[in-house]
Amino acid sequence: MTSLSPSAAALRHAFGDAVERSLVSCRDTIVYVRRDRVHDALAWLKTTPEQTFDYLTDVTAVEYRDPERPLEVVWQLRSLARRADLRVKVALDKSAPLEVPTVCDLWKGADWLERETYDMFGVVFTGHPDLRRIIMWETYAEGYPLRKDFPLRGHFSRAEQTRQALAANPEAHYSLDELSIAEAFHELPKDMRERLRRGERGFLK
Amino acid sequence: MGLIERTPPDDPAGATAVSSISPNWVTTRLDFLTNWARANSLWPMPFGTACCAIEYMATAASRFDIARFGMERQSFSPRQADVLICAGRLPFKLAPVIRLIWDQMPQPKWSISMGACASSGGIFDNYAMVQGIDTIIPVDVYVPGCPPRPEGLIYGIRLLQKKIQGESIADDSLRQEHLVGPSGLFLPAERVDELSEPFGNSVSQTRSG
Amino acid sequence: MTSRTVEYTLGTPGLDEQGRVTDVPLGVGLKNTQEYRLPGQFDESFGAEHMLVNIGPQHPATHGVLRLVIELEGETVIRVIPHIGYLHSGFEKLGEYRQYNQIIPLTDRTDYLSPMANNVGLALAVEKLMDLQITERCQVLRVLACEMSRIISHLVWLGTTGIDLGAFTPFLWSFQERERIYNLQEAWTGARLTTSVTRVGGMMADVPTGWSAGLRDFCRTFPSTLKEIDTMFTRNAIWIGRTQGVGVLSGEEAINRSLSGPMLRASGVDYDVRKDRPYLGYETYDFDVPIGEHGDIYDRYRIRLEEMWQSTRILEQALDRLDKLEGAPLNVDDPRVILPPKSRAMSDMEAMIFHFKQVMEGVKPPVGEAYMGIENPKGELGYYFVSDGTAKPVRWRIRPPAFINLSALPRMCEGALLSDVIAINASVDIVMGEVDR
Numbered sequence: 127m128t129s130l131s132p133s134a135a136a137l138r139h140a141f142g143d144a145v146e147r148s149l150v151s152c153r154d155t156i157v158y159v160r161r162d163r164v165h166d167a168l169a170w171l172k173t174t175p176e177q178t179f180d181y182l183t184d185v186t187a188v189e190y191r192d193p194e195r196p197l198e199v200v201w202q203l204r205s206l207a208r209r210a211d212l213r214v215k216v217a218l219d220k221s222a223p224l225e226v227p228t229v230c231d232l233w234k235g236a237d238w239l240e241r242e243t244y245d246m247f248g249v250v251f252t253g254h255p256d257l258r259r260i261i262m263w264e265t266y267a268e269g270y271p272l273r274k275d276f277p278l279r280g281h282f283s284r285a286e287q288t289r290q291a292l293a294a295n296p297e298a299h300y301s302l303d304e305l306s307i308a309e310a311f312h313e314l315p316k317d318m319r320e321r322l323r324r325g326e327r328g329f330l331k
Numbered sequence: 332m333g334l335i336e337r338t339p340p341d342d343p344a345g346a347t348a349v350s351s352i353s354p355n356w357v358t359t360r361l362d363f364l365t366n367w368a369r370a371n372s373l374w375p376m377p378f379g380t381a382c383c384a385i386e387y388m389a390t391a392a393s394r395f396d397i398a399r400f401g402m403e404r405q406s407f408s409p410r411q412a413d414v415l416i417c418a419g420r421l422p423f424k425l426a427p428v429i430r431l432i433w434d435q436m437p438q439p440k441w442s443i444s445m446g447a448c449a450s451s452g453g454i455f456d457n458y459a460m461v462q463g464i465d466t467i468i469p470v471d472v473y474v475p476g477c478p479p480r481p482e483g484l485i486y487g488i489r490l491l492q493k494k495i496q497g498e499s500i501a502d503d504s505l506r507q508e509h510l511v512g513p514s515g516l517f518l519p520a521e522r523v524d525e526l527s528e529p530f531g532n533s534v535s536q537t538r539s540g
Numbered sequence: 541m542t543s544r545t546v547e548y549t550l551g552t553p554g555l556d557e558q559g560r561v562t563d564v565p566l567g568v569g570l571k572n573t574q575e576y577r578l579p580g581q582f583d584e585s586f587g588a589e590h591m592l593v594n595i596g597p598q599h600p601a602t603h604g605v606l607r608l609v610i611e612l613e614g615e616t617v618i619r620v621i622p623h624i625g626y627l628h629s630g631f632e633k634l635g636e637y638r639q640y641n642q643i644i645p646l647t648d649r650t651d652y653l654s655p656m657a658n659n660v661g662l663a664l665a666v667e668k669l670m671d672l673q674i675t676e677r678c679q680v681l682r683v684l685a686c687e688m689s690r691i692i693s694h695l696v697w698l699g700t701t702g703i704d705l706g707a708f709t710p711f712l713w714s715f716q717e718r719e720r721i722y723n724l725q726e727a728w729t730g731a732r733l734t735t736s737v738t739r740v741g742g743m744m745a746d747v748p749t750g751w752s753a754g755l756r757d758f759c760r761t762f763p764s765t766l767k768e769i770d771t772m773f774t775r776n777a778i779w780i781g782r783t784q785g786v787g788v789l790s791g792e793e794a795i796n797r798s799l800s801g802p803m804l805r806a807s808g809v810d811y812d813v814r815k816d817r818p819y820l821g822y823e824t825y826d827f828d829v830p831i832g833e834h835g836d837i838y839d840r841y842r843i844r845l846e847e848m849w850q851s852t853r854i855l856e857q858a859l860d861r862l863d864k865l866e867g868a869p870l871n872v873d874d875p876r877v878i879l880p881p882k883s884r885a886m887s888d889m890e891a892m893i894f895h896f897k898q899v900m901e902g903v904k905p906p907v908g909e910a911y912m913g914i915e916n917p918k919g920e921l922g923y924y925f926v927s928d929g930t931a932k933p934v935r936w937r938i939r940p941p942a943f944i945n946l947s948a949l950p951r952m953c954e955g956a957l958l959s960d961v962i963a964i965n966a967s968v969d970i971v972m973g974e975v976d977r
Contacts, residue, residue, distance in 0.1 A: 151908040151909050151910065152668050152669055152671065152908050152909065152910035153668075154909075154910065154911060156909075180795055180796075181795055181798060182798050183798065183911075183913070183920070183922065183939060184911075184922060184924065184937070184939045186924065186935075186937045188909075188926050188934065188935045188937075189934075189935070190926075190928065190934055191928060191934060200924075202911060202922075202924070202939070206795065206809070206811050206816075209816050209817060211911075213911070233796055233797075233798060234793075234796050234797045234951075235796065235797040235798025235799070235944055235947065235948075236798075237947060238943065238944070238946075238947040239798075239944070242943075246632075259625075260624060260625060261624065261625035261628045261976060261977075262424065262625060262628065263424050263625065268458065271458055271459070271630065271633055272632060272633055276458070276633075277458075278456075278457050278458065278633060278634070278637055279456065279457060279458055279529075280457075280458030283524055284462060284466075284523055284524050284526075284527035285516070285520035285521070285523040285524045285527075286520075287423055287458075288423070288426065288461065288466055288467070288516060288523050289516055289520070290423075291423035291424065291426040291427060291461075292426055292427050292430060292467070292516065293427075294424070294427050296427040296428045296431055296597070378598060379604070380604065380605050380626075380627055380972070381604075381627060381629075381649065381652060381972070381973050382648075382649055382652035382733055382734065382973065384604070385652055385653065385696070385733060386733060388696075388715065389715060389718070389719065389722070392711065392712055392715030392716070392719075393712045393715060393716050394715070394716065394719045405600075407599070407600045420627070420629055422625075422626065422627060422628050422629060422976075424625050424626050424628060425597065425605060425626045425627070428597055428598060428605075428626070432598060454634075454645070454646070454649075455629050455630065455634065457629075457630040457633055457634055458630055458633070459628050459629055459630040460629060460630065477734055478733055478734065480732060
């Protein structure tokens with residue numbers, strides 16, 4: 127089964143130019159859709175009787191090692207009845223704000239998956255009912271861990287990380303009224319970034 | 332944070348308070364009795380987070396039966412616990428929680444760091460993991476292994492019992508604990524950095540691609 | 541709870557200057573009597589109407605370090621806000637810094653209740669990426685690994701859920717059985733829990749001589765424990781009262797919320813990865829997939845119990861095949877992915893070069909990406925790899941079944957009682973290592 131899934135052709139027929147390209151990798155069909163039409167395309171795939179991709183397996187994002195290459199948001203779709211899979215992708219240029227429409231209105235299961243993608247990559251899902259960090263704590267200030275410019279051990283020194291973690295309130299509710307938007311590391315003043323990265327001992331010059 | 336404040340050394344009242352119970356025949360007999368009682372009825376507070384918690388459960392279950400060592404009662408409330416067993420990795424998000432639980436435990440209290448992750452960060456030398464819980468709370472016994480076998484944990488518990496049997500009521504410093512500065516750190520910041528430095532193989536494994 | 545702190549001005553709360561009772565804080569007790577009035581300065585959430593209860597992150601009934609903030613009206617749950625991430629270990633980030641075979645030890649520690657099944661899933665995903673065909677003996681061994689994992693994972697679920705609902709003895713029974721599987725795992729892999737049993741293109745090792753007799757013995761005697769558990773629970777009035785009709789999810793909703801595994805099947809959706817997109821030759825085994833009809837906790841329990849029976853059946857069939865395949869090759873015959881035997885690496889120049897390259901550089905899949913889902917005890921575990929042709933993946937994504945199943949918890953708890961929250965949470969069968977990764 128190395129050929130394209132018929133859903134890819136049907137999608138191109140229905141959406142025309144909005145389907146940028148489609149390809150097969152390891153027997154899976156991948157369809158790239160333009161950002162402004164992706165919600166329509168996913169809704170179409172879910173509701174059209176011949177497609178019925180009623181099950182959202184996964185939502186995630188991929189950033190490549192090549193910094194020029196756009197970041198991709200990935201939706202893994204599945205039709206339980208037809209036993210078919212389809213992977214829909216949107217390529218996001220990293221110089222522009224990373225924004226895609228939410229699919230929470232189509233699949234409720236997308237709620238936490240989108241929050242996680244936001245937490246780890248900083249991709250904003252517009253229209254999401256409750257988009258805030260889910261894995262890292264709300265006041266986490268080092269940035270988005272799965273981005274390629276995020277070092278494996280984090281931006282801050284270990285002492286600084288420990289101090290910030292201990293300063294977090296373990297009983298905070300992080301409900302919507304108490305919500306504080308996490309500041310990204312890059313928004314801090316430059317001297318502060320340096321100090322935090324150097325740590326107390328200053329061994330990383 | 333509810334800790335016992337160390338009496339400043341230049342405080343004469345504090346100095347006499349410590350020296351007034353100098354070790355003698357009575358205190359050593361009393362030590363023997365209290366330590367015997369304490370060591371053989373340790374109530375564990377299982378702070379189980381990850382894989383080690385499963386091995387901890389196996390230790391508590393029928394085959395290994397931790398109750399043989401006076402740990403019949405698993406104290407899930409820190410306020411009735413004697414020994415904190417940190418079983419599993421400790422991410423930064425959990426750091427204030429273990430600190431809070433440690434502070435809630437009444438004296439005398441001890442702690443066991445079970446497994447490689449709790450003791451040193453283990454294979455997780457990354458942005459999310461505390462590199463050893465000894466940067467957050469004091470640790471009495473480290474049990475190596477990933478995860479340690481139940482026999483290993485039992486050996487650690489026996490070691491702790493031995494340590495308790497060597498304690499003395501005349502030694503106040505055993506129960507003293509103090510934070511470094513207002514930041515809530517348990518160790519000086521440069522010590523935390525030093526303890527958390529990469530070691531062994533992990534130095535060469537930080538390159539991607 | 542900084543913003544909700546309440547400050548008193550009086551010395552004794554609830555008493556006026558003459559020492560008579562005026563208010564009772566937190567709305568306890570005198571709710572419907574004349575004397576009762578709610579002091580205006582109290583935060584609404586502390587008033588008589590709604591109350592916030594915090595469970596976790598360190599609580600024996602949350603199965604790890606889950607934290608639930610529950611808003612109650614009386615004893616009825618208005619909403620549940622789960623807070624997760626307390627066990628976030630950065631697996632996916634770490635995977636980008638490891639070679640493919642080095643990721644296998646990481647998978648042990650995500651879902652640590654079924655480590656062998658995770659190993660199998662990872663190896664299958666990389667093999668899909670590389671388009672490798674594994675040998676028949678390897679397939680059989682991997683089926684054994686998956687089904688053993690399913691049994692020990694469901695046993696933990698049974699034991700801990702029993703404790704949550706007030707039954708301690710089944711915990712001891714189930715851990716006794718687990719110890720027997722642990723012994724088998726240890727004999728095979730050298731570790732009780734962190735097995736790392738697979739490699740890309742094969743297995744870490746073949747099973748030792750006489751091992752299958754031990755597993756056969758387990759398969760023969762394990763059903764008697766299952767029968768005991770069945771007698772203890774299935775028609776037990778307390779168990780039925782606590783589980784039937786609690787935490788109900790309809791089939792449609794379960795699909796819409798992307799649930800998988802026993803959670804999905806309990807709601808009446810007939811979907812099992814082993815049947816619907818078979819891997820490892822599952823289509824050739826004779827086993828049944830139990831389907832529930834009510835979508836409540838009781839059905840989830842029945843399904844997990846039945847799955848253990850079915851796993852025993854699969855294990856017996858796989859053992860028969862293993863005996864037939866005695867002496868058959870275990871690993872793929874491809875020096876790009878499998879280390880040559882030590883004896884050859886020491887004597888043969890070519891084998892030594894392959895050995896060196898394999899150890900120093902690792903397995904290098906071609907450019908591409910692959911998603912591979914397998915039926916884990918918790919649900920569909922998916923591994924999604926993106927490769928750029930180097931020895932380390934660009935992206936390693938775990939599709940975590942427990943994380944997605946847990947996201948339906950607030951919906952299931954709406955309108956339930958506080959005590960039901962514990963039962964519902966237990967029925968999801970979460971393992972925080974996988975939820976938080």
